[in-house]
Amino acid sequence: MDTLVDILLLAFIAICAIAILRLRDLFAVAMMFGMFSLIAAGLFTTMHAPDVAFTEAAVGAGIATILILVTLGQTARREKSQAGRNVLLPLLVVWITGATLIYGTADLPVFGDPQAPAHTHVAPYYIENTQEHIGIPNMVAAVLASYRAYDTLGEVVVVFAAVIGVITLLGLRRRPAGVESRPRDLEKHQVLKVIAKMIIPVILLFGLYVQFHGEYSPGGGFQAGVIFAAGIILYALVFGLEPARQVIPPRVLGALPALGVLIFGGTGVLNQLLGGNFLDYSVLAGNPQTAQQMGIIMIEVGVGVTVGSVMLLIYFIFAERALGRRKDDGEVGR
Amino acid sequence: MLTLLADILSWALILTGGAFGIIGGIGLLRLPDFFSRIHAASITDSMCAPCIIAGLMLQSGLTLVTVKLAFLIVFLFLTSPTASHALAKAALHGGLEAGKKHGPAEARES
Numbered sequence: 001m002d003t004l005v006d007i008l009l010l011a012f013i014a015i016c017a018i019a020i021l022r023l024r025d026l027f028a029v030a031m032m033f034g035m036f037s038l039i040a041a042g043l044f045t046t047m048h049a050p051d052v053a054f055t056e057a058a059v060g061a062g063i064a065t066i067l068i069l070v071t072l073g074q075t076a077r078r079e080k081s082q083a084g085r086n087v088l089l090p091l092l093v094v095w096i097t098g099a100t101l102i103y104g105t106a107d108l109p110v111f112g113d114p115q116a117p118a119h120t121h122v123a124p125y126y127i128e129n130t131q132e133h134i135g136i137p138n139m140v141a142a143v144l145a146s147y148r149a150y151d152t153l154g155e156v157v158v159v160f161a162a163v164i165g166v167i168t169l170l171g172l173r174r175r176p177a178g179v180e181s182r183p184r185d186l187e188k189h190q191v192l193k194v195i196a197k198m199i200i201p202v203i204l205l206f207g208l209y210v211q212f213h214g215e216y217s218p219g220g221g222f223q224a225g226v227i228f229a230a231g232i233i234l235y236a237l238v239f240g241l242e243p244a245r246q247v248i249p250p251r252v253l254g255a256l257p258a259l260g261v262l263i264f265g266g267t268g269v270l271n272q273l274l275g276g277n278f279l280d281y282s283v284l285a286g287n288p289q290t291a292q293q294m295g296i297i298m299i300e301v302g303v304g305v306t307v308g309s310v311m312l313l314i315y316f317i318f319a320e321r322a323l324g325r326r327k328d329d330g331e332v333g334r
Numbered sequence: 335m336l337t338l339l340a341d342i343l344s345w346a347l348i349l350t351g352g353a354f355g356i357i358g359g360i361g362l363l364r365l366p367d368f369f370s371r372i373h374a375a376s377i378t379d380s381m382c383a384p385c386i387i388a389g390l391m392l393q394s395g396l397t398l399v400t401v402k403l404a405f406l407i408v409f410l411f412l413t414s415p416t417a418s419h420a421l422a423k424a425a426l427h428g429g430l431e432a433g434k435k436h437g438p439a440e441a442r443e444s
Binding site for chain 2: 189191192195198199202
């Protein structure tokens with residue numbers, strides 16, 4: 001039965017990929033990518049990896065689709081025709097790469113093989129010791145936030161660097177004076193407004209649940225930040241950009257990504273000041289398990305703050321530009 | 335006895351949901367224009383999924399899973415008709431006329 005579900009999902013993924021290749025309308029392609037991510041999330045669920053599935057669904061199918069759509073709103077809707085281009089060289093490159101990859105899979109261990117290197121090296125250590133060292137049921141959270149906290153710090157810094165790049169390229173500038181900030185026929189969207197008002201508080205509450213329940217169930221700072229940002233982006237889509245920008249003042253929002261990294265790194269430094277190692281939480285409290293849990297909650301808050309504010313900032317910067325573009329009509333679609 | 339009854343009811347619900355899914359799929363492929371296709375697609379959202387979830391709720395009994403599934407049904411009942419509404423409205427706003435035939439090729443071109 002499981003095999004059947006796997007085959008179906010993989011077939012859907014293949015169909016999605018072929019459809020993406022054949023479509024020329026980039027809006028449709030963006031939606032297909034969202035579906036691709038959602039099916040991949042389903043596949044991860046059948047592999048009993050709910051944390052990864054959660055991330056894939058929230059980031060791949062949710063936020064990434066919105067960001068791509070906002071980007072397309074500023075560039076072109078349709079892919080340029082590739083007719084008349086030489087296809088032989090790209091085809092050759094793809095064939096050689098594909099053949100190498102397939103050849104490489106011959107060396108990989110069989111799926112689920114207990115003797116695979118991934119299952120014989122550090123994984124047994126985490127599985128055997130999480131309960132004793134940290135005392136939380138979600139081993140994935142323990143590995144991400146405690147055993148491999150250094151790697152997670154790197155990931156958060158990457159997200160932080162991404163928003164720095166976006167700000168450097170596009171700027172935090174305000175829109176030129178006189179540009180209408182409300183979407184054109186806002187008043188007509190009565191149904192959307194009513195439903196959004198009912199849904200958004202629940203989304204934000206769910207974000208907080210994912211944030212602070214991450215040690216007990218799938219979830220954590222990454223997913224929570226994305227869900228929280230998605231709630232506010234939904235508000236911006238339905239009620240207009242300006243009211244949404246007032247939810248968090250731009251000055252505060254601009255500082256939040258750095259604050260999140262500071263909380264994460266600061267927790268590490270705090271441990272050093274207390275006489276421990278960087279990001280080794282056991283010195284935070286008398287009982288090592290309580291100390292570990294405190295440390296995990298602190299850095300997860302840092303992760304959530306950074307990820308959520310980065311997603312919001314990127315969306316706001318993109319959407320602001322799109323509004324500016326709409327004003328001077330000639331530039332649209334260039 | 336009671337478990338048997340719950341089992342029969344839950345399978346009836348799951349099969350009804352599956353039937354609605356197939357009907358929605360056929361409608362999506364065969365109905366002539368965009369707006370009637372949205373109607374077919376929204377059947378899968380608002381009938382197929384809740385029926386299957388209700389069937390699963392009966393399967394899982396009085397557990398936390400059932401509560402989560404109940405939340406899912408409420409969420410779907412609120413969001414999927416709204417999504418259909420937004421889609422239809424966007425199409426109308428974009429100048430798509432009701433009753434006009436849209437072949438798959440044409441939809442790809444427009």
